[in-house]
Amino acid sequence: MNLWQFLIGHRAEVFQLSLEHLFLVGVSTGIAILIGVPLGIALTRRPALSKPILGFANVMQTVPSLALFGFLIPLNIYLFHVRIVGGIGARTAIAALALYGLLPIIRNTFIGIQGVDPAIREAGKGLGMTDRQLLFQVEIPLALGVIIAGVRVATVIAVGTATIAAAIDAGGLGRYIFRGLRMNDNTLILAGAVPAAAMALAADFFLGWVENLFGRGAGARLGRRRVVLAAALFFTVALAVWAVVSFRSGAASGRITVGSKDFTEQIILGEIIAQTIESKTGLRVERRFDLGGNLAHDALVAGEIDLYVEYTGTALTAILKLPPISDAKEVYRRVKEEYAARYGLEWSEPLGFNNTFAILVRGGDAQRLKLRAISDASPYAPKWRAGFGQDFMSRPDGYEGFARAYGLKFLQVREMDLSLTYRALADGQVDMIAGNSTDGLIARLGLAQLEDDRSYFPPYDAVPVARRAALENYPEVGAALKSLGGAISVEEMRRMNLAVDGERRAPKEIVEEFLRNRGLENKK
Amino acid sequence: MEAVDQKAIEFQSVSFRLPNGRTLLHHLDLSVAAGETLVLLGRSGCGKTTTLKLINRLLDPTGGQVLVENRATTEWDAIRLRRRIGYVIQEVGLFPHFTIEENIAVVPRLEGWGEDRIRARVRELLILVGLDFEQFARRYPRELSGGQRQRVGVARALAADPPILLLDEPFGALDPITRREIQQEFRSLQRRLGKTMVFVTHDVGEAFLLASRIALLKEGKLVLLGRPADFLQSRDPEVQAFASCLGAPEAAAAPALSRVEGTP
Numbered sequence: 001m002n003l004w005q006f007l008i009g010h011r012a013e014v015f016q017l018s019l020e021h022l023f024l025v026g027v028s029t030g031i032a033i034l035i036g037v038p039l040g041i042a043l044t045r046r047p048a049l050s051k052p053i054l055g056f057a058n059v060m061q062t063v064p065s066l067a068l069f070g071f072l073i074p075l076n077i078y079l080f081h082v083r084i085v086g087g088i089g090a091r092t093a094i095a096a097l098a099l100y101g102l103l104p105i106i107r108n109t110f111i112g113i114q115g116v117d118p119a120i121r122e123a124g125k126g127l128g129m130t131d132r133q134l135l136f137q138v139e140i141p142l143a144l145g146v147i148i149a150g151v152r153v154a155t156v157i158a159v160g161t162a163t164i165a166a167a168i169d170a171g172g173l174g175r176y177i178f179r180g181l182r183m184n185d186n187t188l189i190l191a192g193a194v195p196a197a198a199m200a201l202a203a204d205f206f207l208g209w210v211e212n213l214f215g216r217g218a219g220a221r222l223g224r225r226r227v228v229l230a231a232a233l234f235f236t237v238a239l240a241v242w243a244v245v246s247f248r249s250g251a252a253s254g255r256i257t258v259g260s261k262d263f264t265e266q267i268i269l270g271e272i273i274a275q276t277i278e279s280k281t282g283l284r285v286e287r288r289f290d291l292g293g294n295l296a297h298d299a300l301v302a303g304e305i306d307l308y309v310e311y312t313g314t315a316l317t318a319i320l321k322l323p324p325i326s327d328a329k330e331v332y333r334r335v336k337e338e339y340a341a342r343y344g345l346e347w348s349e350p351l352g353f354n355n356t357f358a359i360l361v362r363g364g365d366a367q368r369l370k371l372r373a374i375s376d377a378s379p380y381a382p383k384w385r386a387g388f389g390q391d392f393m394s395r396p397d398g399y400e401g402f403a404r405a406y407g408l409k410f411l412q413v414r415e416m417d418l419s420l421t422y423r424a425l426a427d428g429q430v431d432m433i434a435g436n437s438t439d440g441l442i443a444r445l446g447l448a449q450l451e452d453d454r455s456y457f458p459p460y461d462a463v464p465v466a467r468r469a470a471l472e473n474y475p476e477v478g479a480a481l482k483s484l485g486g487a488i489s490v491e492e493m494r495r496m497n498l499a500v501d502g503e504r505r506a507p508k509e510i511v512e513e514f515l516r517n518r519g520l521e522n523k524k
Numbered sequence: 525m526e527a528v529d530q531k532a533i534e535f536q537s538v539s540f541r542l543p544n545g546r547t548l549l550h551h552l553d554l555s556v557a558a559g560e561t562l563v564l565l566g567r568s569g570c571g572k573t574t575t576l577k578l579i580n581r582l583l584d585p586t587g588g589q590v591l592v593e594n595r596a597t598t599e600w601d602a603i604r605l606r607r608r609i610g611y612v613i614q615e616v617g618l619f620p621h622f623t624i625e626e627n628i629a630v631v632p633r634l635e636g637w638g639e640d641r642i643r644a645r646v647r648e649l650l651i652l653v654g655l656d657f658e659q660f661a662r663r664y665p666r667e668l669s670g671g672q673r674q675r676v677g678v679a680r681a682l683a684a685d686p687p688i689l690l691l692d693e694p695f696g697a698l699d700p701i702t703r704r705e706i707q708q709e710f711r712s713l714q715r716r717l718g719k720t721m722v723f724v725t726h727d728v729g730e731a732f733l734l735a736s737r738i739a740l741l742k743e744g745k746l747v748l749l750g751r752p753a754d755f756l757q758s759r760d761p762e763v764q765a766f767a768s769c770l771g772a773p774e775a776a777a778a779p780a781l782s783r784v785e786g787t788p
Contacts (some may be wrong), residue, residue, distance in 0.1 A: 123617025126580055126690075127631055127680070129605030137630075141621045 003190045018195055020171035025158045028094045030234065032101030032154055037147065039102075041107025041135065050110060057103035064290055065164040066186070068096045073168070073298045080473075087304040088259075088288060090293065093162070094172035100161055101154035108150025112143030146215040152207035157201040165194065167262060167292030168299075178262055178290060181419040185504075210412050255284035256470065256477055262292045263418075263422035264500050264507070265355065265438055265493060269309040271511040273464060276484060279515070281476040293399075294319065300467065301343050307466035307481075310347075311355060313458035315339070315465075317397040323396045325500075326352070328459035339465065346471055348464040348478070349485030356457045357392065358437040358449045362425060366448035373453035377432065381408045387430035389418030397458055402434075405456040422447070438490060440498025462488075467495050487506075487518065530558040532593065532688060532720040533579055539587030540574055540744075548574045551588065551745045558687075561714060561721040565728065565766065571744040572724040576690050579722060580609045592688070607631060610681030610689040610719075614696045616673050618665040624650075624676055625661040630685040649679040654709060671702040678710070682717070689721045695730070707733055728769045740766065769786035 043050045046265030063071075072095055085095045101465040116139050119475075124134045140147075166174030177194030179185075256277055261287055267289050274285045287306050296308045297319055315335045316322050322338075325331050336347040358375050371377050386408075392398040393415045402408070414430060421433040426445045435442065443447060464481050471478045496514060498506045533556040541550040549571045552583045556562045564572040577583040578590050581602045597605060605763075618627050625646050632642045647657045651677035665673055674694060681689055695703045695710075707730060714721065714734065725731055731738050732752050740747040742762050748755065756767055 117615075117617075119613060119615035119617045120619060122582070123611070123613055123615075124619070124630075126582060126606060126611035126613070126617075128603050128634065129630075130603055133634065138619055138621075142619075 003194065006187050006191050007195075008213070014191065014195060017171065017173050017175055017192075018199070021162055021173045021196065021199065024090060024093055024097060024162045024170060024172050025155060026197075029101050029155050029158050030087055030095030030149065031094065031098040032105050032158075033151060035098070036102045036105030036108050036150075036154075040147075041113065041140075042093040042104045043106070043110045044113045044139075045131075050405050053105060054103070054110070054158075057106050059407055060099045061103045065096060065100075065161055066167060066295075068099065069093070069164075069292075070166050070295060070298055072096055073295060073304070073511040074241065074302045085354050087302060088168045088291060088299045089304075090165075090170045093168055093172075097158045097161055102320065104121075104150040104153040104157070105147070106150075107148050108153075109143065112150075113139045114147030115146065116142045144429055145211055148207060148211040148214055152204060152211060154199050155203045155207060157233035159196060159203060163196055164292075166290060168295055169288045169290055169376065175290070178292075181417060183369050190244050225395070236428070255286055256474065257286045257288055257305045257308070259291055259296045259299055259308035260287075260289040261296050262290045263436075264497050266296075266309065266442070268493075268496050268507050268511060269351070269462065269488075272484070272488075272506050272514065273307065273309065273481070275511055275515055277477055277480050280480040280483065281474065283474060283477070300345065300465065303467065306470035307464055307477075309351070309462050311357070311460035311462055312350075312467045313397060313460040314395075316458060318395045321396070324401070326455050326458055328461060331459055332461060340468075344468045346466050346468050346478075348481040350461040351461045351484055351488045352462075352486040353438060353488050353490040354461050355436050355438045355490075355493070356452070356460050358397075358435045358439065358442065359452070360422075360425060360435050360442065360447045360449055361431065362428075363446040363448045365431065366450075371448070371450060373451040374456075375453050377450060378406055378408055381410050381432075384410055384431035385412040385429075386410045386413060386432045387414045387416055387421045387424045388413055389421060391418060392434045399434075402456055408420075438497055440494055440496075440501045444495070444498060444502040462493075465470070531555045531591070532558040534591040534594075535578075535588070536587035537574075538562075538585045538590055540571075540578065540583060541586045544612075549585075550580075552744075552746055554739060554746065554749065556720060556722060557736075558720050559718050560736035561723055561734055563731040563738045564722065564724045564741060565726065565731045566741035567726060567736050570741040572726075572741055573692055573743070576692055576722060576724050579688075579690060580606050580611055593784060606633065607684060608686050608688065610683075610686040612674075612677045612681045612689070612691045612694045614693040616665075616677040616697075618673055618676060618680070623662050623664055624655075624668070627665065627676060628680045628683050635684055641682065646679075647682060648780055650681055652682070652713065653679045655679075668697050669702075671706055674698060674706060678713075683700055687720060689719050691721065691723045693726070695723065696725070696727075700764060703730075710734065728766045732770065749754060 039053065060068075069092060072085055072092045073088060077085040114244065120138065120142070121134065124138045129137065162172050163174035163177050165172050166178050173192040173196045176188050176198075180188030180190075180192060201423060258270050258274045258277070260266040270287060270289050274287055277283055278285050288299070291299060291308075296305070297310070299305045300308060310319075312328070312335050313324070314333045317324055317330050320335065320338050322334065325334065333352065334345070339345040339347060359377075360370060361377065369376075369380060388399055395434060399413070403410075410432075414424075416424065418435075420511075421430070422435060422439075422441045422445060424430045425433045425447065435447075437449065441447070463482070466477070466481065493513070496510050499510045500507055535552045535554040538549060538552045539546045539547065552575065554562075554575075564575055566572050574583065578585055578597070579592060581597045581600065584598060589598065591597070592600065592605065592609075619630070622630070625643075628646045628649055629642045632645060637645070637696060646661065650657045650660060655672060655675055660668070660672070660676075664742075665676070667674065677694065682690075695706055698706065711734060723734055732755075735752055736750055737749065738755055739749045740763055747762050748758055749759055750758075758764070
């Protein structure tokens with residue numbers, strides 16, 4: 001399917017996501033203006049403060065967005081009893097985007113006002129203008145072009161950065177990009193990237209036009225009273241919108257919030273759990289899927305979601321930071337114990353499959369070189385390039401120990417997004433990758449999984465993890481989760497993954513099918 | 525003439541020192557009578573502009589006091605004081621984002637005049653400085669020549685009819701011919717308005733043309749204070765250095781001397 005057909009076919013969804021995107025950009029840039037412009041003005045009155053404040057804004061801009069999200073999610077900042085920062089969703093994305101937008105706005109306001117000709121400033125003072133009159137009638141109108149140039153930069157940055165907001169379930173065109181990366185689907189990536197780029201260009205063009213207008217002194221043409229009124233109105237609307245968003249996404253009682261990480265299997269598992277709870281308990285279920293990195297865990301600890309599916313080995317090494325253990329039962333026992341003690345979180349029954357790292361090579365290579373296990377590959381490694389996801393490169397049970405355990409020395413190791421490694425392997429860009437054993441793409445791309453013959457990888461049994469408070473409030477949820485114990489085999493998981501990634505079917509539909517078949521089996 | 529005896533501005537042993545310790549004015553004693561034009565003359569950096577800024581409180585003295593209408597400037601509210609004093613600077617300082625009309629209307633607007641009164645006043649002032657209202661009111665400063673801008677600067681300073689006018693080398697940036705013309709016009713304006721003026725220049729011809737009295741400053745000290753006639757009789761070397769410039773080509777065109785001597 002080409003991009004054009006996709007956009008036409010999904011125009012309602014594209015429109016919806018574009019609106020969400022625009023909303024994130026508009027509100028966050030509005031807030032950045034409301035904070036940045038007064039701050040920039042204050043700096044011109046106290047230049048001694050400019051170093052620390054501009055320094056802070058500078059640092060904010062260099063913090064990677066996922067790291068900033070991770071930092072903001074556990075926060076609980078209230079303004080008039082409305083939570084304005086913290087948790088997952090638009091609220092936190094907006095806070096992060098506003099922080100990114102601050103630097104260009106503060107800096108340009110400061111520089112713009114400082115740049116006003118001293119002779120003009122002195123003339124104003126000599127005519128008997130008060131500092132405030134000088135500021136509003138002379139300095140701001142003359143600096144307006146420069147200030148708007150700052151807003152323009154901030155807006156374009158926000159349009160780009162807002163695509164990342166999909167990682168914390170804040171919506172926007174990033175959803176297509178993340179989904180496309182995950183499903184190895186160029187069309188889907190472009191369906192997110194192209195409208196976002198168009199939006200950035202449009203914003204740049206429009207604000208460039210406004211900048212030009214005000215740069216030529218049109219600031220004075222607007223009545224001063226009207227400017228103040230417009231600013232006040234804008235402020236009120238921005239605040240109201242934010243308040244609505246904050247209210248809407250606030251945790252509500254009477255329903256269960258199911259989360260998931262940001263890959264296909266997790267979304268299927270999230271859907272299985274959500275549908276099971278819906279059908280067995282009648283509770284309303286809210287879905288907060290697609291959380292990037294370790295954000296699902298952060299959101300669970302922060303009480304933003306009530307449960308999601310975690311993998312025992314990941315919990316042990318990446319979250320609890322404990323050394324890897326190879327016995328599956330022992331790992332489950334340890335994480336259950338530690339989670340209860342440290343976070344007040346409960347592990348339910350394992351779902352029945354182990355999604356371990358799958359060390360993959362092209363099927364052709366495996367046949368030709370007679371590769372069956374990872375140790376068979378070590379003689380070839382010095383001539384091979386490997387491609388690993390960021391996650392695998394950094395986690396304690398990842399690359400470093402893996403290479404040591406098998407004595408692998410690659411020609412080159414490339415770090416890239418996990419979803420890109422499959423394609424890189426299939427295209428011959430790299431020769432070995434670490435995928436997921438349940439991934440549907442393994443069969444579809446004709447890849448061969450090498451056996452972990454030295455038992456390096458700990459077990460990664462998929463298990464629902466839930467907040468104790470949620471289980472106490474709704475004991476029926478615990479029972480529903482128990483009913484899923486041992487329900488999903490590796491083959492079934494791989495088949496469902498392939499159905500989504502390979503056959504482009506909707507997770508919801510596949511899960512309905514799966515649960516229906518299971519129900520039939522149980523009745524037999 | 526009683527008016528001449530009233531002191532509009534008085535400097536009482538005024539010193540001004542920068543925070544870095546450099547002293548720009550040493551114990552200056554000086555008074556300006558109501559209705560007279562005092563010209564502050566001197567080389568660049570002699571303290572002329574500093575003296576001027578002490579009058580409208582853009583600067584506060586570090587020693588002594590400056591009285592305006594018999595009240596120390598430090599006791600005036602700076603904003604009220606400045607609105608009673610018109611101020612024209614060399615760079616003109618017209619607001620580039622305001623039209624000519626809006627520029628002239630700044631102080632009346634700050635003072636809360638009604639729109640009709642402001643419009644009438646702007647019309648009146650443009651006529652006074654020799655600019656056509658219909659032609660210039662809606663233009664922006666960048667669309668005007670240097671001389672036209674300078675006239676607007678004067679009109680703006682006069683807008684709220686302040687009793688005192690401070691002018692800091694207002695014609696310094698103009699070409700010699702325009703400068704001559706505008707000096708002549710200013711001279712007639714001066715007579716009609718009868719305002720107290722303090723006028724800073726380093727052009728001795730201009731000083732002779734416009735001054736009731738001349739104050740010559742050198743390195744922050746008063747060298748001579750007197751009428752133009754007194755100036756020519758002084759034996760002080762700095763005074764003679766300036767007086768000799770009257771013969772220089774630029775000042776030669778000054779039709780000033782004879783007329784100045786004729787002024788009481």
